[in-house]
Amino acid sequence: MKNLVTISIVAAILLFSQYNQLKAQNMIEKNPKVSNFPVGDKLPEMYSKYFIGQAYLAPLTKNKDLNCPISNVTFEPGCRNNWHSHTGGQILVVVGGKGYYQAKGEAARLLLPGDVVEISANVVHWHGAGPDSWFSHLAIETNPQNSKNTWLEAVDDEQYKKATDASKSDPINLTNAAIKNHEELWPGYISKIAKTDPELIQIFDNWAFGEVISDGNIDTKTRVIMIMGSTIAQGALTEYKMFVNGALNVGVTPVEIKEILYQSVAYVGVAKVIDFINAANEIFTEHGIALPLKGQSTTNRETRFEKGLALQKDIFGEVIDKMYEQAPKNQLHIQKYLSANCFGDYQTRTGLDTKTRELLTFSMLISMGGTESQVKGHILGNVKVGNDKETLLSVTTQLLPYIGYPRTLNALKFLNEVIPE
Structure with a gap:
């Protein structure tokens, strides 16, 4: 009987331990990649x-001789620090x-x-995340040799709500x-249009990067490849x-990016594609990617x-x-x-598999119109x-923000004709 009790207790401890490990793992996975800097x-x-x-x-930073400590601070939604001040001042880079x-x-x-906050010495202030957004900034200590923090009272819920309610009139x-x-695609990217046309960005980004992405069964990498083709x-x-820059951030390889370009020559024509090849080469050079790439x-x-x-x-x-x-x-x-060039020269290449190439062709054709x-x-x-059909519908949905409704509706019409519901 004692052995059974002991076994039961050990089993319960193991289960509890596994539960806590799983819970901790889930908490880690829920923390999004807010920027290119480590969360810590x-x-x-x-x-x-x-x-x-x-x-x-x-x-x-580690070298104390430089006398310029820099840290990345990441806040979960709703997180903020107390009112406080620094005798040496501080700089925040969002x-x-x-x-x-x-x-x-x-x-x-x-x-x-991209925003920069210059905080003068002894200015009482607070900073933190919005109520519905993670937030990350670099904290740069200025005059660290004689800087001291003075922590004051917390920013209570009423103060925080009053401050963030201003978001109703925020640019975005x-x-x-x-x-x-x-x-995920462009960590820390500063949109110029967000400053000149905030209403458009609010409408478009909430739709294209919120609603639309949730309606589909294709992964981020495939979605980005199809949008590049479009x-x-x-x-x-x-x-x-x-999207080339975004593609490199989510694991699309330089070879895959090149193969999208090469295949598009057969469907779009080199007169249009040549500018895109030059643009990709410039971006590759900026990222230290040596050219030419290995042949495919x-x-x-x-043959x-x-x-x-x-x-x-x-x-x-x-x-x-x-x-x-x-x-x-x-x-x-x-x-x-068609046989020798479109398929023999391009479609038989390595770098993209046949399923991806056919999906890419579909994406380009519905984006062109008149096809x-x-x-x-x-x-x-x-x-x-x-x-x-579900995959083709998902791709069509993801392309909608970039090709508009007329071409999307035409694509749905063709899709339903060929593969009826």
Whole structure:
């Protein structure tokens, strides 16, 4: 009997321990990547007692001889520090999320990535996250040789609410999901348009990075690849450059970025794509990525037609034979180009798998407009390689903010015609 009791107690302890480990792991996973800087550890008690809510500290500098301590401080939503002052002053550089700063006797100031707060010596103030957003800033100690913190009373709920209620008239008021998804791609990015057209950014970002992303079953990397293909098809160079930088942040490889460009030549034309290639090369150079990249070709002049035709037939079946049979003699060379060039030179390359390439082609075609028969053909091609209707619908949904409603509705029409509900 005693053995059974002992076993039961040990089992209960193990289960409790596993529960706490899982709970701790879940808490870690729920902490979003607010910026490119490390989040660090929970504040030690000597500091946390002056905070309402949870904050994290990551010291960034080690060389004391430089006399310039810098730390990244991350606040969970609703977290703020007490009123306090520094005899040596302080500089805050906002690197992620949305927060607030308020000096005693002044209105609260909204803080967004890129904002800098210069706090003079002995100015009583507080700073922290918005009620619905994580927040991260670099804290730079000025005059550290003679600086001392004086901690005062807490910023109570009424004071905090009054300060953050000003967010009703803030330049932008984004949802948690919109901030998190945007920061995943562009940590700490400062939007110029957010300052000149705040209403548009509030509407668009809450929709495109909040609502739209939640309606789909494709991962971030696939979504970004499809959007890059779409921007090329539309000739949207500025947005493309944004997404190349975002792509590198979420694990899209330089080879994959290049393969999107190379494949788009067959569908969009090199006259449009060349500017995008130059833009990607500039971004690669900025990131220290050596060019040229390793080649991905699997064919040569002798094998390109044979291998391209074989891939066409694998994807589209007997319709390819019919295309050759029905092509007028003076147009047969176009069919041969499709086999040798479009498929043999591009689609057989490594770097992207066949499923991704077919999905990418679908994305480019629905973004271009005026490609009804090609869209329908590649819907069937996608199904053949394993991309079902749900996947195609998810991609169409994710492209909606970038291609608009008319082309999206056309894509849905074609999708429902080829694969009825």
